[in-house]
Amino acid sequence: MRALRYMGWLTTCSVFTAFVSIIWQAWLSLQALNKTTVLLAGLLAIESSLKRSVLEPAPRVAIGYGACTDLQINATDFLGTYFRERVPQVRPDYAFEHVNNEDELLQSFAYYFQNGAAAERIMPNTTLFKQLLDYAKVMNKEHIHWYMGGNAPLMAVRFFMEGADVLLGAHMSKKLRPLLPKEIRLAGDEIPDDDIHLILEYKAGDGWGPYVAPRANRYILHNDRNNPHLSSVEQLTDALKVYQPQLLVISGLQMMDMFKFMPGVREARLRQVRAQLIQQTRNTLHHFEMASYVELKLLEQLREYVLPYVDSLGMNEQELANLQQVLEHGRTMLATDWNPRIANTLDQIRQVFISLVEDFYRNRKADPQRRLVSRIHVHTLAYQVILRVMDSKWKNTRAAAAKAALTAHRYVCKSQFINPESVLKILDDSFATSAQKHAPRMRMGAANAVPCWKEYIQYGEDLQRIEVEICVAPVLVCRVAKKTAGAGDNISASGLVAQL
Numbered sequence: 001m002r003a004l005r006y007m008g009w010l011t012t013c014s015v016f017t018a019f020v021s022i023i024w025q026a027w028l029s030l031q032a033l034n035k036t037t038v039l040l041a042g043l044l045a046i047e048s049s050l051k052r053s054v055l056e057p058a059p060r061v062a063i064g065y066g067a068c069t070d071l072q073i074n075a076t077d078f079l080g081t082y083f084r085e086r087v088p089q090v091r092p093d094y095a096f097e098h099v100n101n102e103d104e105l106l107q108s109f110a111y112y113f114q115n116g117a118a119a120e121r122i123m124p125n126t127t128l129f130k131q132l133l134d135y136a137k138v139m140n141k142e143h144i145h146w147y148m149g150g151n152a153p154l155m156a157v158r159f160f161m162e163g164a165d166v167l168l169g170a171h172m173s174k175k176l177r178p179l180l181p182k183e184i185r186l187a188g189d190e191i192p193d194d195d196i197h198l199i200l201e202y203k204a205g206d207g208w209g210p211y212v213a214p215r216a217n218r219y220i221l222h223n224d225r226n227n228p229h230l231s232s233v234e235q236l237t238d239a240l241k242v243y244q245p246q247l248l249v250i251s252g253l254q255m256m257d258m259f260k261f262m263p264g265v266r267e268a269r270l271r272q273v274r275a276q277l278i279q280q281t282r283n284t285l286h287h288f289e290m291a292s293y294v295e296l297k298l299l300e301q302l303r304e305y306v307l308p309y310v311d312s313l314g315m316n317e318q319e320l321a322n323l324q325q326v327l328e329h330g331r332t333m334l335a336t337d338w339n340p341r342i343a344n345t346l347d348q349i350r351q352v353f354i355s356l357v358e359d360f361y362r363n364r365k366a367d368p369q370r371r372l373v374s375r376i377h378v379h380t381l382a383y384q385v386i387l388r389v390m391d392s393k394w395k396n397t398r399a400a401a402a403k404a405a406l407t408a409h410r411y412v413c414k415s416q417f418i419n420p421e422s423v424l425k426i427l428d429d430s431f432a433t434s435a436q437k438h439a440p441r442m443r444m445g446a447a448n449a450v451p452c453w454k455e456y457i458q459y460g461e462d463l464q465r466i467e468v469e470i471c472v473a474p475v476l477v478c479r480v481a482k483k484t485a486g487a488g489d490n491i492s493a494s495g496l497v498a499q500l
Ligand SMILES: *[C@@H]1O[C@H](CO)[C@@H](O)[C@H](O)[C@H]1NC(C)=O
Pocket: 100, 101, 102, 125, 126, 127, 128, 131
């Protein structure tokens, strides 16, 4: 009897505990939802300050080079169907510049997949590439999607959607041209067939053998015939003489690592790019969109022919880490942390900025065409950072960062409307502005969804300083990612056009 009463008391007790913990959980998730809603409202309010008056002329933007067709498939389904039982061991320091055969493909994919890192690789073996395309084409229709691809066309469409007048340098087939809004002017020829990029998409939590992807991302394979030649450069250069844009965007140069074995060809093409940049007046701002570059030689050539002549750079966290290694240590770096701390990203941005500023001051006497980089935009899964040199021509830094953050969510969730319940909160309420000791902290919340601050960055042996403004916007990370390939293009373009 007594034991029974005791049991009853115990049951009541545990029911009560469970009840309290359910309420506590609900309260916590309500708190999180509340914070997300507040951040979202803050971002939307800042974004709405960007509305252009109808009286203002549309900004004029030109962009090169190249276009392709993207064939997007479900990565784990695809590999599971065609390469069952062949999941490789990942060697930690192992990744290929070029993917030559099936084994290398599986090794290389596994490496990036388990790091959740975006990758773009060349497959020089045309037979194998065609075989993979054939496999992909017969997959379940629900799992394959065709899109217009290439950094330049994707950014062009985004600029157009944001109200800009756009000129695009690209060769395109009859099939691809109708996918581009007809208002976008095209400098380039009609070609019989477009290059195809095979895009293996995966979600956070997707599994392949023993590997689980820590975040949504994609692995891209290509075997381009047209794009590596940057064949539309000359036509774009001609068109620019009349067009005189406010902004000229250079992208798509990563396809040139196809030319690894013909270095002279590549250099000649890059000289044409430099010639195009040098011909523009200072009224045209230049932006270079980075990409997944693996070959050191190509990065060194970019450092010589492109980076000194641009005002602005756009990149993701992988590309930032890679560029920083190249500029400071002359070596490349493969996958890095998929979700780096804000403090570390800010320090890397400062290092890249300092390297470029020092290059500029070292060489500007000998080469007066050089430009001082005045804007760096880094997009990561969880936040957007824009650095801008004070007194440069770029406007609206805070609003541009908010805009880019909202675009990131809208793109990856494939929805214009943002539902706070579809959001995964990754950032804390505050962050350090540097990994160095005693660095000031910034709060990100109801009072200020996008913190911005000014600081001096020191460069050179005699420690000159330059004043910059930095803004950090939180991304409301999409819980269920629909599409990641092309996200960077939308994000970079939406931030850029907001700053003209
Ligand atoms: C190219 O791929 C095909 C099909 O997988 C293979 O038979 C051939 O050996 C590969 N060629 C080279 C040079 O690796």
